[in-house]
Amino acid sequence: MIKKEAVLQRVLQTVPGILTWAVLTSPLWLGYKFPLAVIFLVTFLCFFWVYRAFVHTIGSYIGYKRYKKEVATDWSSLCRKLPSVEKMRHLILIPAVNESYEVLKNTLGGIVKSDFPKSQIIIALTCEERGAKEVKQRIETLKKEFNTKLPEILFYTHPAGIAGEAIGAAAANRTWGGRHAVAELKKRG
Numbered sequence: 001m002i003k004k005e006a007v008l009q010r011v012l013q014t015v016p017g018i019l020t021w022a023v024l025t026s027p028l029w030l031g032y033k034f035p036l037a038v039i040f041l042v043t044f045l046c047f048f049w050v051y052r053a054f055v056h057t058i059g060s061y062i063g064y065k066r067y068k069k070e071v072a073t074d075w076s077s078l079c080r081k082l083p084s085v086e087k088m089r090h091l092i093l094i095p096a097v098n099e100s101y102e103v104l105k106n107t108l109g110g111i112v113k114s115d116f117p118k119s120q121i122i123i124a125l126t127c128e129e130r131g132a133k134e135v136k137q138r139i140e141t142l143k144k145e146f147n148t149k150l151p152e153i154l155f156y157t158h159p160a161g162i163a164g165e166a167i168g169a170a171a172a173n174r175t176w177g178g179r180h181a182v183a184e185l186k187k188r189g
Contacts, residue, residue, distance in 0.1 A: 026041070027042060076115060076116075089120050089121075090120060090121050091181055091185070092124070093124050093174060093177055093181065094126070095170055095174045095177060096125055096127045098135065101141070101142075104135075104139070105142060108123070108142055108153075112149045112150060122154065122185065123153045123154065124154045124177050124178070124181035125153065125156070126158055126174065126180075126181075127155070128157075128160070132157045136157070139153070139155050154181055156180045156181065158172065158173045
């Protein structure tokens with residue numbers, strides 16, 4: 001049974017390649033019997049790809065124009081005009097596994113350089129259990145270093161072996177840290 005499945009799997013894997021080569025070489029072997037069909041096929045493909053290139057070019061142009069417009073917008077001043085800007089808090093979730101001190105320091109340093117009020121920023125660092133001991137020491141050092149610049153740095157350890165989670169997937173670490181940070185902030189009010 002397993003051998004039949006393996007053979008079927010191999011046959012199904014080769015079908016796309018065979019079809020691709022058949023279409024690519026069809027003008028050569030199909031041109032002898034049906035030259036008119038080959039002419040129509042090649043003409044259709046030429047027009048089709050010219051059309052696709054045209055649509056792609058127009059889409060790229062429109063996208064670039066929109067990009068330039070968004071980059072030129074002063075989002076910071078628009079944000080400051082919001083009525084509830086003083087109440088606004090930013091939770092920045094930073095997942096870590098075995099990042100070095102320099103990487104974590106540069107990450108926090110980049111946040112410090114932003115022009116958003118630091119009193120409204122909450123940092124939540126979340127670490128995988130397998131590297132928690134080393135990362136926790138780095139985080140404690142960084143907390144001391146950045147305590148005046150970033151008043152709130154939370155730290156969570158994502159335990160290993162949770163049923164249903166993919167091992168080594170970064171999303172599980174982020175989800176764990178995000179859920180716990182939000183729960184803690186809700187508890188505070």
